[in-house]
Amino acid sequence: MRILQVSAEIFPLLKTGGLADIAGALPTALLAQGCDARVLLPGFPAILAGLQDPVRVGAFGTPWGESVEVLFGALPAVSQGVHTVYAYVLVAPALYDRPGNPYEDANKHPYADNHRRFAALGWAAAHLAHGLDTHWRADLVHSHDWHCGLAPVCLAVWNAGQGPRVPSVHTIHNLAYQGIFWPQNFSDLGLPDHVFSVGGMEYFGQISFMKAGLSYASHITTVSPSYAREIQTPEQGCGLDGLLRGRAGALSGILNAVDDKVWDPATDRLLQHRYDVRNLTGKARNKAALQTAFGLTVDSDAPLFTVVSRLTEQKGLPLVLGGLQEILSRGGQLMVLGNGDTQLEQAFTLQAKAHPNQVAFKLGYDEDLAHRIFAASDVTLVPSRFEPCGLTQMYGLKYGSLPLVRRVGGLADTVTDTDLETLEDQTATGFVFDSFDASDYGRAVRRAFALYRRRSDWNRVRQTGMRIAFDWATAAQQYTHLYQSLM
Ligand code: ADP
Ligand code: GLC
Secondary structure (H helix, E strand, C coil), X not given: CEEEEECCCECCCECCCHHHHHHHHHHHHHHHCCCEEEEEEECCHHHHHCCEEEEEEEEEECCCCCEEEEEEEECCCCCECCECCEEEEEECHHHHCCCCCCCECCCCCECCCHHHHHHHHHHHHHHHCCCCXXXXXXXXXXXXXXXXXXHHHHHHHHHCCCCCCCCEEEEECCCCXXXXXXXXXXXXXXXXXXXXXXXXXXXXXXXXXXXXXXXHCCEEEECCHHHHHHCCXXXXXXXXXXXXXXCHHHEEECCCCCCCCCCCCCCCCCCCCCCECCECHHHHHHHHHHHHHCCCCCCCCCCEEEEEEEECHHHXXXXXXXXXXXXXXXXXXXXXXXXXXXXXXXXXXXXXXXCCCCEEEEECCCHHHHHHHHHHCCEEEECCCCCCCCCHHHHHHHCCCEEEEECCHHHHHXXXXXXXXXXXXXXXXXXXXXXXXXXXXXXXXXXXXXHHHCHHHHHHHHHHHHHCCCCHHHHHHHHHHHHHHXX
8 A cells, every 4th residue: 555644744854743743653653554655745944854865756837837846765864663764855945945933934924825835735745646756656645734635635636537546534633723825825726616615625715725635535534533523513623513524424533642762761862861660760860850950949749740832722821820829839840841822931931930949931842851841740731722632641641740631632532530430440540620711620730739649549540651552553553444445
């Protein structure tokens, strides 16, 4: 099975969030299942820099008259063990030769030509399914998020003409980001007029790349079973719930996994002190080291609550700010690493200034520090309003930090609340609250303190969490079964 994975980001070359982690791990996991998987990526500087021994496989013209070259090579940074990940990378400097964030400029404004930048990706996928590379032709195209949403429609339009029908899978990592553009940009996309319709990619008078993917993909997946259900409701459907209910028979949730080559405290080279479920001495040392580095009181008995996150509406951080006194008055500490929303950045900066020994805030994106935080942390806070899957609660579990999460999306699918019953049957792994309000959140925080005082119970819960596999083999098997069913 020749599968082309299309995404805008890939760890470790270019990452703005969990999408990159998944795009970086899935190809190797598929290769390990015997799938002939390759990836297609836009030629952002960081991605081109990671392409080894590139050869030119061809070029194609965009509908607006630009020429895009396609290079092929290996991605050593993405490859693991015996599995080499090969990639097609688009070379179009006018579109992609912009450093930094792939979607927006330094003032955090989306680039005005984003519809072209990502339409090229969609068309490239269709070309690779129809012989652009004479040595390798994709049997199925698997596209991710709105950036690649045009791939299924480009294939469908192509398929409507001559040649074999090439099926497509489109994965929603986050329905809240839809790639919406003005209708006058439609003419740039090179698609027939009928695509600009309610049954196609028209979205309240505008055009939506995400909707294009959802309307035309042979099958839609999202990154947890709960989110697959939630997006079929008006509350979480972002205006697309009707479409998704209509396609319920071709929609499923496949839970993300954790790449343990990157996220395993026993082998993590970014940690000062490595540890595992049998010996957690290293974890205590990592906690002391982080407390020292960020001016927090060095106290092994002070539960350390942490957040590693984009600071956006989705992540529910006003609950963390509102509930801070609950943590501080009980002798806890908070460490936050993140960037995004200016107001949230300022609010955490203020709290860190007001409580220098109990609150630390590191503004920015820092992959290495993220690892050190999970290793030091006692509780990973993820009180999201919505969460398609969420990776940080799983990293928390792996690193022995109990997740405190809202019962929504993938958080609900990966964390088991601690109560007498789950303690007794040893399934408890963290703290789960329901309503998005201060009192429900506050109760979960108090439960965390209560358990922290019962150290043997705490340790048991922590061990249960650390032992959960979240392995990629399981997820990759589900994807390969899906691919087979569509061929
Ligand atoms: P989302 O994709 O919605 O941002 P996920 O939990 O799926 O949420 O994935 C977030 C990923 O980004 C994780 O790998 C997390 O460690 C990482 N991350 C988020 N913010 C930062 C940051 N400021 N510095 C380093 N890593 C971060
Ligand atoms: C998105 C979601 C997040 C998910 C990630 C990877 O960014 O917000 O919940 O874990 O994609 O699928």
